[in-house]
Amino acid sequence: MFSTIIRYQFRRNLGIPNQCRTLFTTDVFSKRRKTAEEKKSPKIIEYSPKKSANKTKTFGTVDIWRNITVRELANACDKSLDDVQEVMLYVKGADDIEPSARLEDVKIIREIVQKCGLKSKIVAAPEKEEIEIKDRDVVPRPPASPxxxxxxxxxxxxxxxxxxxxxxxxxxxxxxxxxxxxxxxxxxxxxxxxxxxxxxxxxxxxxxxxxxxxxxxxxxxxxxxxxxxxxxxxxxxxxxxxxxxxxxxxxxxxxxxxxxxxxxxxxxxxxxxxxxxxxxxxxxxxxxxxxxxxxxxxxxxxxxxxxxxxxxxxxxxxxxxxxYVGPVEGVVVESQTHSKRGKLSTAIVTRGTLRKGSILVSGLAHAKVRALFDHNGQPVEEATPGTPVEILGWRELPMAGDLILEVESDRKASSVLRYRQAESQKMKAEENIEHIKAKEEEHLEKYLAAREARRLAGKFKMRNKGPRQKEISSDDGSPRVNVIIKGDVHGSVEAILDVLETYDRNDKCKLDVVHYGVGDITEGDIELAKTFNAIIYAFSVNVPMKGTKTVSIRPCNIIYRLIDDLKEEISSKLQPVEVEEVLGEANVLQQFMINDGRKQVAVAGSRCVSGTLKKKEKFKLIRNGEVIHIGELESMRHLKNEVDSIKNGVECGLRFKEAYVHPEQGDILACFTTHMEAQKTDWDPGF
Missing domain, CATH: 3.40.50.300 (P-loop containing nucleotide triphosphate hydrolases)
Known part of the structure; x- marks a missing residue:
């Protein structure tokens, strides 16, 4: 004990740090005590990282070039894309921080590199290597050897x-x-x-x-x-x-x-x-x-x-x-959604042998074949060329008439679908580019006309008049019929849509297809019909019991009956029109001038040649096939008696209320009445 105190005082006088004192204060008893405690308690092993033999990596000069992209700059600086984009927020002129954005100003590039704590050197832009396209389409194989x-x-x-x-x-x-x-x-x-x-x-x-x-x-x-x-x-x-x-x-x-x-x-x-x-x-x-x-x-x-x-x-x-060997090729004959088995397609195999587990691609749909059925609904193990087969296992419903091709894996199928979707969107954009350009020219023409009008009026600042109008009007007030088409197979739905395409879009009543699909009617279809006040046409599919009271669901199984019902629905939306009905006609034989007070008026001596002339109805004065006057009669006389009607073959004198109307010999007087009549659409679908 005395020796321990002496050693402690010695160390204090030498100025040994406190963290090192424990190295000198060990004795036999303390060692034995720690050993016993260590035996009772579990051992805790602390791992400390090994010091790297290499020194800390230091960045040299960064190579930059004109029109470098933000991603390329981040890779050159050996920094993450987020870090470089954050630095660009504090650089004046670096507005576009998208990864694919190109930086044209070298001064801005230098400033970005400088704020990253690095130096820069301008070099020529590196030659770009051809990037391998991962997503490629799959095509049929070349013709087989004999x-x-x-x-x-x-x-x-x-x-x-x-x-x-x-x-x-x-x-x-x-x-x-x-x-x-x-x-x-x-x-x-x-x-x-x-x-x-x-x-x-x-x-x-x-x-x-x-x-x-x-x-x-x-x-x-x-x-x-x-x-x-x-x-x-x-x-x-x-x-x-x-x-x-x-x-x-x-x-x-x-x-x-x-x-x-x-x-x-x-x-x-x-x-x-x-x-x-x-x-x-x-x-x-x-x-x-x-x-x-x-x-x-x-x-x-x-x-x-x-x-x-x-x-x-x-x-x-x-x-x-x-x-009969190699990847399968075929054609989709028909496709449908079964309420219990899911998405099905009837196909004819044209090459190869189709078996369970095959990975298929058709249009924008793909499948891993789970089961195969023949035309009687019996399961089969394989389908050879020229054989029709029903395929179960589609992720999406294929289009009837599309080509079926087999691929080696799900990954390849996903790659093909990505490529086809991109190509489809590209084609759609190319088809719409002319319409977009026409809209841009129309907008520019209106803008220039409005700007010129403001300049002539001495107003150089455009001000909105009143609240801003909506870009798209939800309802223009014209009659409209909204429909939802649900069919048993894709071919039926396609045929119905083809018939609906024959409807004239400039007709008095609008016809809009809100939604269409294959399979039974779902709750989503009913909710959609409620939102758009649409009629659901169920073509050979099951009609649910719920929701039928709030939505009009019309089952049908023959297409021309569906179209007839739709034509009646369109006709019911049209406003009634005024229809003329000719009651009788008379030929003007001679014109008479009579005195009516102090003025002379013209009287048409006529003979009724068809129907009946009625005084209360309106008359048309027709000369050389052209209607020159429509009005009412002031007087209708037979001999000297005022009458209300003239029958066929009877002569009479007719005088209009308007004194300036002078019927001449050879004119035709047509008596007619009008009534409101319901319109019928003139839509002719071709059958």
Missing amino acids: ENLRPRPPVVTVMGHVDHGKTTLLDSLRGADVAAGEAGGITQHIGAFTVQLSNGESVTFLDTPGHAAFSAMRARGANITDIVVLVVAAEDGVMAQTREVIKLAQETNVPIIVALNKIDKPEADIENSKRELLQMGLNLEEYGGDVQVIPISALKGTNLDLLAESVSTQATLMGLQSE
Whole structure:
């Protein structure tokens, strides 16, 4: 103890710092005590960073050049972009601090570098390396080599005029009653299915709609088909849509097989139908051409085996082949949103073999295939070329008619979609640039005219008069009909929108499509309809029980009935107009001048030639086909008696209230009345 006190006093006299005193005040007892405490308590190991052998990094001179971007300047200064942008806020003239903004003034660049605590040196701008584009589009593969090709089933599209028996023909071929499930017997959208013929071969059939409203869908059907079976009713011959199909097939160089249907009817005229087909430019076989004409009865099954044999023969002559390996390629035939299974699409595989787990891209939609179904709704493991299949797993709903391509990963699919969306926006901007320039010129013209008017008035400062007006008026007071279209499949919605495009936008009543989509009606659709006071047209989709009392929801399953209902709705919004009704006409035979007090007035000696003339109604004075006066009568006399009406064939004297009106011989006096009548829209959708 005494020795410890001596050591402490010794250190104090030497001036040893307090933080170092503990190094000299250790003895045996203190060591043993600390060791015991350390054994009881857990060990705490403190890590201190190792001192770097390198010295602190020092910045040298920063290379700068004219038109350097803010991001490039930050990289040159080895500082973060936020730090450089914050420094630019305190530099006069550095207004644009966006990363892509270019700094043109070298003095401003020097000042920014100086405020960053660095020196600068002006150098030439470095040559830019070509930046690799990460987001690229995916395109179909080059044609396959002949050794990889194998035969595939033909894709046959059945086309023709409405109610000529297309769906009935397909029912007979595959032994199923489809027409009974179609609204009004009219195919509302494309159906794709495979038929096993009696000779063992498979054929993929596309049933395209026959209604005029679905011309776009028929066009898609011709683009993905190998053979067109043109159904023509023997009783009607070549109709309007038959001509469209022939023209469409000729433009796409697709072989045609004519199925002359309904030959069992008494009024069927086969020879006349063939003559009309010849007039349309079809070279029939019996006249030395290559177009087969098969007389059939789809209802009774007459000559259907002959038609199937013709299709098989034509497919054999064409030698249809495809590649069964490699990335999948296909075409979307139809797409829809199922209430339980989600987004679905019916597609035809044109190349490769589609399996579960494949990553697909179609337009602006992509999918990871979760399940595949055939035309009967049964799950399948794979789909080969020429086979229609229903695909489950789409993230977004693909557009009917779009090309399907397989990619290697989700990352690649996202990259392709980003590229396509950017290209789509670029194309949209290019389409609108002319309209934007026209608006700018119009605005500039108005501005210059207003400025010149102010200068002439001696006013050089523009002042607003009253409150500022809204840029866009929500309602201009004109009649308006807002609609929301919800359909079962994309093709139906597209066809309805195509018909609505034929409506004249300059009509007295405005027609606006607030929203459209595929699938059942949702709560969002109902809320949207409440906001815009819109009518919801449910085309072959389920109607919810809630919200139907507050919103007008009109279910329909035939497109022309939807359009008829919409035309009635538009007509109900139009204001009634005044309509003239001619009651009778009279020919002026001679003019008489009579005294009425001190002045002379003209009286038209006339004969009623049609209808009845009534004194209380208005009269038109027509001379040489031109109306020169409209007014009321002061007097109507038969012989010397004042009367209220004159019948057909009776002569009379008529005098207008206006004394300056002088009817002449040969003029026509028309008696007419007016009444208010409801207007009807003259919208003609084309069917």
